[in-house]
């Protein structure tokens with residue numbers, strides 16, 4: 001960690017967004033993670049995505065569990081809401097928050113230990129319920145905070161820094177998320193922001209459970225030759241199936257692509273996900289075929305990145321539960337205490 | 352020729368912040384000879400270059416450089432007795448004799464550089480005391496006499512012979528006296544006059560500003576009329592009007608031909624004058640001195656405006672409005688200076704150009720007579736003290752090489768040194784935290800007291816606390832970011848942390864196009880991009896140095912040490928062993 005805080009001075013000619021904010025207005029406190037940690041790059045990508053989408057910081061809530069990755073919400077969006085929960089419990093806290101106030105944008109930040117080990121159950125249920133959120137797992141294959149033990153996403157046969165071999169098979173968070181019904185699934189790499197920033201923007205504009213598995217090298221414990229989550233390994237095995245551009249509703253569509261090359265998916269708020277195919281056969285809407293492709297590529301030792309699945313007609317928890325459209329904090333006494341006649345009526349319906 | 356004072360600026364600013372005033376003073380004394388004088392009067396050629404002004408752009412209401420000049424004064428004011436650290440007259444001479452004509456800053460620098468080496472240096476000046484225009488022209492309310500005495504004294508004490516009250520009237524005669532070298536540092540003494548109707552008749556109340564100032568300095572003049580008009584827009588005009596305010600002038604105004612922006616006076620000189628209730632009137636060309644039988648009553652001015660011709664050149668053309676007439680009791684003419692070398696015989700081997708100026712080599716400062724050198728205002732016309740000092744250093748090197756039969760065109764290279772400043776993972780030898788303070792103002796003496804006595808210094812100088820705060824604004828520009836491609840793993844940590852968006856990893860390209868697609872556009876074409884290639888992904892690292900804060904965060908966040916903060920030291924080689932050929 002650094003001892004000084006990041007200087008207030010900024011480049012004299014930074015771009016500003018709709019609110020007159022620069023990307024620096026979306027920063028948080030200076031990071032205390034190890035120098036070079038992939039998680040810091042993901043924080044920078046989140047900052048950039050929120051800036052580019054003109055998000056008002058006070059309409060965002062960041063939630064996390066425990067781990068180096070779960071510490072990062074302190075380092076971005078310093079003017080947003082935050083909740084640092086216990087280990088593996090971010091998904092249920094987020095679900096509760098979302099039920100109480102559906103108007104906020106929810107960013108769930110977690111690690112592979114937090115979500116694939118202790119929090120696996122919570123992870124699974126938040127996705128299958130379709131909570132409208134962005135769920136990012138900063139995946140480094142180790143428990144970074146507790147000094148580098150193998151995590152449940154660590155590939156079988158990969159080696160620890162000290163040379164020990166991992167004998168357990170790995171959980172593939174992307175496969176799980178697809179299986180569980182997440183309606184936006186992507187994989188990114190902290191070392192490729194050009195790819196990652198749009199993936200995060202896409203997840204934010206998507207209404208439904210959006211999951212991003214972001215490979216994020218742990219500089220201190222998992223960036224050595226025997227690792228499958230280090231910079232070199234990921235760069236050598238990265239197979240991007242598409243490139244995403246996220247166009248806001250007010251951006252006119254000016255670039256022409258040849259048919260077949262580009263596909264557009266309009267989101268609930270009118271934003272458009274514009275996907276440029278890099279792999280001919282990959283179809284983000286065909287969940288079964290996509291899962292098949294992912295399995296094949298994995299067997300071939302490739303790490304598939306990009307937008308891996310988008311549901312054209314996503315549902316979310318509120319729709320499924322048929323909840324009120326207003327957040328709790330907007331309800332008045334009249335709605336919250338409808339009086340004895342209403343109670344009578346309700347009780348009668350259960351007799 | 353560079354200014355020797357600018358290289359060590361951050362180094363002595365850090366010393367001032369650390370309270371090491373003696374060390375800060377000595378760094379200054381070595382390079383610019385007159386830290387106490389310059390700390391009050393310098394023309395500040397270095398401040399426009401200060402990065403602080405650029406990085407405050409769009410961040411602070413009024414971006415301003417570090418008050419480099421005024422910090423210099425703090426070192427001079429707060430130091431202890433440093434005489435022990437000054438060079439002593441050598442016990443043995445080297446048998447070479449050098450004459451310096453004029454005892455201004457240029458000559459004094461030549462003498463200070465050469466005397467400790469064993470040269471027998473004699474300085475001649477027509478004035479009884481050494482200092483040149485520092486003593487005779489710059490008014491006491493800007494520069495107290497004891498500061499001049501102290502710093503001129505340090506020079507003389509290195510073993511220099513000063514012969515005051517001696518005017519050199521013949522170069523030919525001096526050439527016959529067997530000096531190994533002669534340095535002409537006679538300044539630019541004659542003020543230009545304005546030959547207008549009424550000039551002769553009203554002469555009694557029309558004064559050449561520069562002569563008037565020196566008469567005030569020497570105590571020959573101690574009052575002026577109530578209504579004074581100062582003609583001219585340079586720094587001399589500013590000194591004239593402020594001096595007039597102190598000698599009884601109540602309605603003092605400065606009238607200038609050009610517009611306010613084009614005036615030669617430094618912005619702060621103009622500010623100081625206006626602060627003392629002196630209006631500056633622009634676009635008025637003097638036409639006639641009006642007098643009543645020889646008694647000056649006023650000046651008539653023609654109104655002009657600036658017009659630009661097709662080639663963008665500015666011309667002042669009459670507006671056609673009726674002339675303006677201002678009443679006054681005295682006029683001070685401060686419209687520039689002329690050079691005068693009447694005492695140099697034109698047949699003694701020194702070539703002069705069509706404008707009556709000697710032909711002087713800009714590097715060696717030699718005239719067409721190799722043993723005769725010119726420096727300061729005498730060489731290329733009026734400038735300022737810091738340039739006179741710079742000339743002095745270069746002339747001393749030429750003389751030293753000349754006296755050792757070496758080619759003066761070969762100049763000694765500066766000594767360059769690059770040292771890592773890392774002390775721990777996040778510890779540096781310098782304070783890398785960035786201050787958000789705005790430039791601190793130098794406290795002034797209360798105007799009621801200041802305007803009453805011409806010898807009372809107006810600026811009080813920074814106290815040590817203010818000096819510390821101002822010093823903390825310095826961005827340590829000598830501590831530079833150095834990148835090593837083979838170590839970089841392209842993790843982006845440096846890009847993410849950099850507060851100024853200086854660093855970009857991207858595809859290679861032509862500079863023009865590259866400048867536009869960096870994380871933040873590189874807009875200053877005068878600032879080279881720092882580019883390094885051979886990265887694993889085939890990309891290049893591009894850093895725009897222009898607004899880098901030298902905060903070292905890139906190096907702190909780099910996991911591999913691919914960035915390092917290294918202090919760049921540049922020592923100008925002075926006259927002496929180091930400047931000579933190695934044999």
Ligand SMILES: Cc1cc2nc3c(=O)[nH]c(=O)nc-3n(C[C@H](O)[C@H](O)[C@H](O)COP(=O)(O)OP(=O)(O)OC[C@H]3O[C@@H](n4cnc5c(N)ncnc54)[C@H](O)[C@@H]3O)c2cc1C
Nearest residue numbers: 392453455456457476477483484519537538727728735736
């Ligand atoms: C009113 C005024 C204010 C100024 N304020 C500033 C300021 O704030 N900051 C700044 O940086 N600069 C200032 N300057 C400019 C600065 O003073 C000069 O640029 C500088 O002093 C030049 O130094 P020099 O060594 O060339 O010679 P000078 O300082 O001009 O000294 C030349 C000396 O040579 C002597 N001399 C001349 N001819 C002979 C001869 N034949 N025989 C013997 N002696 C001779 C003269 O008596 C004089 O003492 C100011 C100038 C003026 C006129």
Ligand SMILES: Cc1ncc(C[n+]2csc(CCOP(=O)(O)OP(=O)(O)O)c2C)c(N)n1
Nearest residue numbers: 067068069087111112113114142143144145
């Ligand atoms: C209930 C509980 N069990 C265990 C721990 C110890 N612990 C802290 S962080 C961590 C693993 C974090 O791993 P991950 O989520 O991958 O985060 P990383 O540090 O790798 O980013 C563990 C096991 C804890 N804090 N709380």
Ligand code: SF4
Nearest residue numbers: 034037068144218219
């Ligand atoms: S231990 Fe690993 S995951 Fe944790 S901060 Fe350090 S590099 Fe990042």
Ligand code: SF4
Nearest residue numbers: 849899900902903905
């Ligand atoms: S020192 Fe490094 S981090 Fe700081 S402004 Fe310069 S490039 Fe950026």
Ligand code: SF4
Nearest residue numbers: 839840842843845909
């Ligand atoms: S922090 Fe160091 S290793 Fe990482 S990209 Fe920057 S220079 Fe390269």
Ligand SMILES: [Mg+2]
Nearest residue numbers: 111112142144
């Ligand atoms: Mg982890």
